[in-house]
Amino acid sequence: MLGHRIRRKSLLDKVTTPEAAASLIKDGMIIGMSGFTRAGDAKAVPIAMVEKAKSDPFKITLITGASLGHDIDRMLTEAGILARRMPFQVDRTLRAAINRGEVMFIDQHLSETVEHLRSHQLGPLDYAVVEAAAITEDGGIVPSTSIGNSASFAILAKKIIVEINLSQPLALEGVHDVYIPTKRPTRVPIPVVACDSRVGFPYVPIDPDKIAAIVVTNEKDSFSTVEAPDAETQAIAAHLIHFFEREVAIGRLDLSLQPLQAGIGTIANSVLAGLADGPFRDLRMYSEVLQDSTFDLFDAGKLSFASASSITLSAACSDRVFNQFHKYKDRLVLRPQEISNHPEVIRRLGVIGINTALEVDIYGNINSTHVNGTHMMNGIGGSGDFARNAYLSIFVTKSLAKGGRISSVVPMVPHVDHTEHDVDVIVTENGLADLRELAPRERAGLIVTHCAHPDYREALLDYFQRAMARGGNTPHLLGEAFSWHMRQQATGTMK
Numbered sequence: 001m002l003g004h005r006i007r008r009k010s011l012l013d014k015v016t017t018p019e020a021a022a023s024l025i026k027d028g029m030i031i032g033m034s035g036f037t038r039a040g041d042a043k044a045v046p047i048a049m050v051e052k053a054k055s056d057p058f059k060i061t062l063i064t065g066a067s068l069g070h071d072i073d074r075m076l077t078e079a080g081i082l083a084r085r086m087p088f089q090v091d092r093t094l095r096a097a098i099n100r101g102e103v104m105f106i107d108q109h110l111s112e113t114v115e116h117l118r119s120h121q122l123g124p125l126d127y128a129v130v131e132a133a134a135i136t137e138d139g140g141i142v143p144s145t146s147i148g149n150s151a152s153f154a155i156l157a158k159k160i161i162v163e164i165n166l167s168q169p170l171a172l173e174g175v176h177d178v179y180i181p182t183k184r185p186t187r188v189p190i191p192v193v194a195c196d197s198r199v200g201f202p203y204v205p206i207d208p209d210k211i212a213a214i215v216v217t218n219e220k221d222s223f224s225t226v227e228a229p230d231a232e233t234q235a236i237a238a239h240l241i242h243f244f245e246r247e248v249a250i251g252r253l254d255l256s257l258q259p260l261q262a263g264i265g266t267i268a269n270s271v272l273a274g275l276a277d278g279p280f281r282d283l284r285m286y287s288e289v290l291q292d293s294t295f296d297l298f299d300a301g302k303l304s305f306a307s308a309s310s311i312t313l314s315a316a317c318s319d320r321v322f323n324q325f326h327k328y329k330d331r332l333v334l335r336p337q338e339i340s341n342h343p344e345v346i347r348r349l350g351v352i353g354i355n356t357a358l359e360v361d362i363y364g365n366i367n368s369t370h371v372n373g374t375h376m377m378n379g380i381g382g383s384g385d386f387a388r389n390a391y392l393s394i395f396v397t398k399s400l401a402k403g404g405r406i407s408s409v410v411p412m413v414p415h416v417d418h419t420e421h422d423v424d425v426i427v428t429e430n431g432l433a434d435l436r437e438l439a440p441r442e443r444a445g446l447i448v449t450h451c452a453h454p455d456y457r458e459a460l461l462d463y464f465q466r467a468m469a470r471g472g473n474t475p476h477l478l479g480e481a482f483s484w485h486m487r488q489q490a491t492g493t494m495k
Contacts, residue, residue, distance in 0.1 A: 001166075002216065006134070007134065007135060011135060014212070016213050017215070018044040018047065021045050021048065021215050022051070024127065025060065027057075027059060028059070029060050029127065030060065030063065030124070032149060032152075033063070033130070033153075034130040034150040035064045035065055035066070035069065035148060036064070036066045036067075036146035036289070036310040037146070037288075038069035038221060039144075039312045040144045040148065040168075040221065040310060041069050041131060042072075043217050046075070046129070047072075047075065050076065053080060058081065060081060060083060061084040062082055062085050064086075064148065065148020067090040069221055070219075070222050073085075073094040083103070083104065084105075085104070085106070087107065087113045087379065088107075095376060105379075108380070109341070110385060111337065118183075119184070126157065127157055127158070128153035128154045130160065130204075131143070131144050131150075131163045132163065133168045138208075139211070140201065140205050141154055141160075141203055142172070145311045146309060146310030146334065147335060147336050152338065154204050158210070159212040160211045161211075164214060164216050165219065172325075173203075176334045176335075177334070177339075178336060179200030179335070179339055181338070189344070192342075193349075194349070195286045195333075196333065221318075225314075226265065226292060227266045229270035232429040233266065233271065234274065235429035235430075237270055237273070239432040240396075240427055240432065242432075243427075243434070259352070260283060260285045260286070260287065260351070261351050261353045262285075263356050263382070267397070272293035273297075275297060276300040280302060281301075283304065284303070284304055285307060285308065286308075287306070288310070290313075295320070298327075298328060305331050305332075306333075307335060308333075308334060309335055309337040309340040311332075341382045346386055346389040350390075352392045353390035354394045355394070358370075358397070359397070359407075359409070359410055360447065361410050361411060362409070362410075362448055362460060362463075362464055363443050365412075365418070365419055368383055369415065370414070370415035383417070384422075390424075392424050393418075393423055393424045395423055395426050396426075399430050399452060399456075404455060405488065405492060407453060407494050408428065409428070409460065411464075411477075411480065411481050420440070426451050428451045430450065430451055430454075432450060433446040434446070439473070440475075441468065441473075449461075455495070
């Protein structure tokens with residue numbers, strides 16, 4: 001059976017236990033590990049590392065593509081293994097350790113990490129630990145449900161530990177398109193000119209002598225925890241559909257729109273799913289993650305092709321998709337995240353980027369990462385890659401949080417991930433603010449009246465009117481700008 005998965009026979013001698021593989025990882029090492037939004041993550045070696053740390057404590061710098069599944073970040077944190085972590089995470093236990101200052105977290109644009117490795121600003125990588133569906137006759141690594149940074153990790157690392165996951169279908173082979181940019185400063189243009197461009201290899205080309213160990217696993221990816229659309233996310237989707245219809249009527253878009261990107265999560269997933277109810281057809285995606293909504297759009301006959309870096313699905317959708325993968329395979333491609341998120345390609349294709357905000361301020365600045373400006377949630381992820389370079393940069397959020405105690409529209413965000421210069425459209429369940437070509441004072445009026453919740457609208461208008469009396473191109477009352485956050489910290493509510 002392993003011969004179908006490890007097709008370079010000389011590598012069969014490298015098959016070993018997770019414990020033996022984990023013993024190769026030493027204190028102070030920099031480790032690159034596969035995994036992107038809970039998909040294609042290494043599953044056995046990290047757990048063996050946790051067991052190892054019980055008798056042989058050690059710390060590492062851990063770099064991944066994005067978030068890991070199977071509570072790996074939690075277990076590594078509790079075992080005291082993580083000294084530094086980058087570029088993205090979603091784990092509650094790790095988040096708490098980051099905010100206590102116990103783990104140094106480097107929040108980084110997802111397109112940048114391997115650029116820093118390649119240019120020796122970061123690294124070198126001691127080991128890459130990557131999940132694969134198979135290894136080819138030439139020793140090429142066939143990724144599983146994500147590529148993320150795995151390809152570059154394997155190419156750049158001194159040594160590689162491969163996890164061959166028997167639960168990952170061999171039908172995945174051929175879906176991947178591994179293209180590695182040439183060296184700077186004489187880099188040639190990336191030849192991706194359409195969502196369905198295939199410009200690289202269907203495997204990761206590496207020197208097979210770098211493979212130090214192969215571990216066999218048989219465990220599925222963690223399933224997505226995305227919730228079903230609710231009334232508010234459906235309202236957000238309806239506002240966006242109406243906006244797109246208006247853009248079509250004006251002549252700025254046609255019914256196929258432009259390639260779509262949507263960040264991970266319930267709101268973005270719901271917005272994409274809502275497009276199935278619109279008049280649009282022949283849609284394309286150039287995104288980071290393919291969620292349930294991607295395959296709902298395929299099944300509705302609305303989507304013609306999807307390019308991303310990983311496939312992250314709910315349990316029900318996963319069964320549906322992988323039990324009939326032949327229906328979708330020719331309309332999918334998985335790329336390294338430095339290509340799925342590359343500014344050059346995003347701008348060339350004219351992507352419509354739809355990402356989620358924690359909060360927005362009255363001028364359109366976006367906080368995606370820090371609660372009250374100080375405490376990390378997950379990380380910026382790829383939203384910055386898309387926001388700065390998209391044809392349309394759209395941010396969505398519910399207007400209230402914590403049962404109405406917090407307004408998602410505030411006078412000034414205490415942490416800025418995306419400046420007003422990179423934000424075209426803001427949408428809440430209350431309405432949509434099209435901010436293109438507007439001055440700050442014009443933006444504020446639209447955001448407050450169209451996006452803020454009625455419970456906070458009058459207070460925001462009062463703040464804005466008093467700020468305008470002070471003057472300025474972007475009027476603010478600096479003594480009050482963060483008073484809402486301070487009130488919430490002191491009393492539990494912004495009201």
